[in-house]
Amino acid sequence: xxxxxxxxxxxxxxxxxxxxxxxxxxxxxxxxxxxxxxxxxxxxxxxxxxxxxxxxxxxxxxxxxxxxxxxxxxxxxxxxxxxxxxxxxxxxxxxxxxxxxxxxxxxxxxxxxxxxxxxxxxxxxxxxxxxxxxxxxxxxxxxxxxxxxxxxxxxxxxxxxxxxxxxxxxxxxxxxxxxxxxxxxxxxxxxxxx
Amino acid sequence: xxxxxxxxxxxxxxxxxxxxxxxxxxxxxxxxxxxxxxxxxxxxxxxxxxxxxxxxxxxxxxxxxxxxxxxxxxxxxxxxxxxxxxxxxxxxxxxxxxxxxxxxxxxxxxxxxxxxxxxxxxxxxxxxxxxxxxxxxxxxxxxxxxxxxxxxxxxxxxxxxxxxxxxxxxxxxxxxxxxxxxxxxxxxxxxxxxxxxxxxxxxxxxxxxxxxxxxxxxxxxxxxxxxxxxxxxxxxxxxxxxxxxxxxxxxxxxxxxxxxxxxxxxxxxxxxxxxxxxxxxxxxxxxxxxxxxxxxxxxxxxxxxxxxxxxxxxxxxxxxxxxxxxxxxxxxxxxxxxxxxxxxxxxxxxxxxxxxxxxxxxxxxxxxxxxxxxxxxxxxxxxxxxxxxxxxxxxxxxxxxxxxxxxxxxxxxxxxxxxxxxxxxxxxxxxxxxxxxxxxxxxxxxxxxxxxxxxxxxxxxxxxx
Numbered sequence: 281x282x283x284x285x286x287x288x289x290x291x292x293x294x295x296x297x298x299x300x301x302x303x304x305x306x307x308x309x310x311x312x313x314x315x316x317x318x319x320x321x322x323x324x325x326x327x328x329x330x331x332x333x334x335x336x337x338x339x340x341x342x343x344x345x346x347x348x349x350x351x352x353x354x355x356x357x358x359x360x361x362x363x364x365x366x367x368x369x370x371x372x373x374x375x376x377x378x379x380x381x382x383x384x385x386x387x388x389x390x391x392x393x394x395x396x397x398x399x400x401x402x403x404x405x406x407x408x409x410x411x412x413x414x415x416x417x418x419x420x421x422x423x424x425x426x427x428x429x430x431x432x433x434x435x436x437x438x439x440x441x442x443x444x445x446x447x448x449x450x451x452x453x454x455x456x457x458x459x460x461x462x463x464x465x466x467x468x469x470x471x472x473x474x
Numbered sequence: 475x476x477x478x479x480x481x482x483x484x485x486x487x488x489x490x491x492x493x494x495x496x497x498x499x500x501x502x503x504x505x506x507x508x509x510x511x512x513x514x515x516x517x518x519x520x521x522x523x524x525x526x527x528x529x530x531x532x533x534x535x536x537x538x539x540x541x542x543x544x545x546x547x548x549x550x551x552x553x554x555x556x557x558x559x560x561x562x563x564x565x566x567x568x569x570x571x572x573x574x575x576x577x578x579x580x581x582x583x584x585x586x587x588x589x590x591x592x593x594x595x596x597x598x599x600x601x602x603x604x605x606x607x608x609x610x611x612x613x614x615x616x617x618x619x620x621x622x623x624x625x626x627x628x629x630x631x632x633x634x635x636x637x638x639x640x641x642x643x644x645x646x647x648x649x650x651x652x653x654x655x656x657x658x659x660x661x662x663x664x665x666x667x668x669x670x671x672x673x674x675x676x677x678x679x680x681x682x683x684x685x686x687x688x689x690x691x692x693x694x695x696x697x698x699x700x701x702x703x704x705x706x707x708x709x710x711x712x713x714x715x716x717x718x719x720x721x722x723x724x725x726x727x728x729x730x731x732x733x734x735x736x737x738x739x740x741x742x743x744x745x746x747x748x749x750x751x752x753x754x755x756x757x758x759x760x761x762x763x764x765x766x767x768x769x770x771x772x773x774x775x776x777x778x779x780x781x782x783x784x785x786x787x788x789x790x791x792x793x794x795x796x797x798x799x800x801x802x803x804x805x806x807x808x809x810x811x812x813x814x815x816x817x818x819x820x821x822x823x824x825x826x827x828x829x830x831x832x833x834x835x836x837x838x839x840x841x842x843x844x845x846x847x848x849x850x851x852x853x854x855x856x857x858x859x860x861x862x863x864x865x866x867x868x869x870x871x872x873x874x875x876x877x878x879x880x881x882x883x884x885x886x887x888x889x890x891x892x893x894x895x896x897x898x899x900x901x902x903x904x905x906x907x908x909x910x911x912x913x914x915x916x917x918x919x920x921x922x923x924x925x926x927x928x929x930x931x932x933x934x935x936x937x938x939x
Binding site: 295296297298300302303306307308310311312313314315325330354355356359360361362363364382384385386389390393394439440441444452453455456457459460462463466467470472474 | 486489494495496497504510513518539555558560598606607624630637638672677703706708790791886903906
């Protein structure tokens with residue numbers, strides 16, 4: 281994973297609550313055995329009309345959204361299935377972070393392992409972001425600060441370990457494999473065996 | 475100090491304690507894998523030249539992309555399309571290369587991950603169980619700590635048998651009172667999600683307690699824990715008791731002889747101590763419940779079968795959901811005609827679910843214009859149902875009877891609900907497009923689903939005794 285310290289972009293806004301991983305990437309696109317190339321199917325049923333034409337009303341289809349790396353979404357983004365295809369698809373689509381008041385557990389875990397940054401903010405900041413699409417903001421990982429266009433810094437919470445892994449580009453599997461002696465010791469010493 | 479059931483299982487599996495800087499290293503006793511969320515994890519193992527560390531603690535099957543039509547030879551898998559068929563072949567190859575036993579098409583034990591784990595007795599109280607599937611919470615019905623993980627974490631478990639985890643919070647859901655007739659575990663969990671919301675459990679492990687829970691059989695308890703994730707919870711758990719031990723006794727993968735006695739002795743300790751602290755708690759009166767159906771596009775948008783659909787007070791997400799569903803507020807869901815009925819899935823594809831559906835269908839016909847699909851959760855469920863003659867009842871009523879798989883719950887194998895059609899489904903998610911592009915899904919119990927198939931509209935199962 282490449283180190284990530286700062287994401288600077290205008291925002292694109294999907295105001296709906298409870299955007300589930302089926303909407304982010306529908307199950308029919310999960311028959312792949314690769315993690316590449318999923319961006320073309322991200323939000324497919326929202327981006328395209330039934331006749332295959334682009335849905336011009338969908339915020340991610342607007343010309344101004346093309347360069348946006350930061351998504352602002354309604355509460356409980358990423359709920360539903362455990363498919364890691366969701367952050368893979370969002371990254372491949374060109375997004376780098378999502379801001380909401382609540383982000384579903386498994387989606388958040390999956391995102392952090394791929395360098396897609398989940399940012400949870402307070403309700404007041406969220407409302408402002410929802411009402412101001414296209415706002416130029418900065419997500420700074422080392423300081424865990426979101427900078428709004430007027431220069432205000434909003435602190436967001438991020439797990440210390442996840443933050444460290446993002447900044448240093450650390451692969452968590454490497455970290456876990458370093459624990460193997462302790463894991464073996466645990467297996468030896470436990471009172472019952474699975 | 476008093477501990478909750480969750481804390482007991484968590485602390486017993488903590489290889490390294492969490493600190494401010496690092497998460498806990500949590501040991502995994504059972505890793506269940508399937509074809510959809512594992513190929514990319516095996517790719518990582520190949521790139522790093524790593525073996526699967528504990529193939530003996532890995533249970534593999536195929537369920538999501540698989541056909542529900544008979545598979546006599548590998549040629550028969552092609553009906554699911556080239557991409558899904560490739561995924562199935564890749565799963566076989568990965569298991570062969572990494573030395574994992576695969577319960578594939580040649581096995582009578584194949585089925586949905588969350589149906590076969592308990593069926594084999596691989597799911598046991600006090601275990602930690604994970605799978606690249608959010609409905610892994612099902613196994614918590616046995617007092618296991620079980621949760622869904624992503625593909626990167628599947629790779630972590632394959633390589634190390636451990637996960638990096640922050641300790642979740644706890645939520646006690648107390649359900650007391652006797653369930654009225656015609657009200658099932660599915661109605662209980664739908665009502666619970668409606669009460670706490672689709673994010674009411676986020677960051678928490680739910681423990682379900684109370685006599686409405688302990689009076690359920692294991693299949694009902696699995697239905698409850700299965701949908702914990704639909705409230706956003708990390709996991710759902712129920713303390714094991716005699717019902718649990720009776721269910722497990724004699725199953726292929728449980729301890730035998732004196733080891734069984736030892737195991738039961740250990741399992742009896744797996745309950746929350748008096749005075750144990752929960753971060754949150756909720757109480758619901760089970761005696762007040764009625765059959766529940768969803769009306770919107772998430773499992774928290776749920777209403778009693780004869781109650782009017784609420785109006786949502788102008789919330790745009792709510793209005794969008796009602797538009798998608800083509801459902802009117804102020805009217806009960808029984809006002810809606812049904813096109814498709816699906817009985818199956820890891821939520822409600824077990825023998826008792828098939829029995830309930832068959833009981834309603836017996837001597838009746840699926841209404842004209844309705845397609846009803848009954849898909850057993852495993853090949854063993856299928857065999858047992860057929861031994862009881864349930865397949866004949868289902869077929870005589872005009873419904874389809876299929877091979878085991880996830881089928882129309884997720885629609886990856888071609889079993890889908892057509893565009894715009896209304897489905898009453900015993901599955902777990904009514905998200906937009908979940909059962910097919912533009913499909914509209916109502917979640918319900920097997921009894922409500924079967925009654926709706928017979929009536930041709932959403933129906934209260936209590937009107938068909």
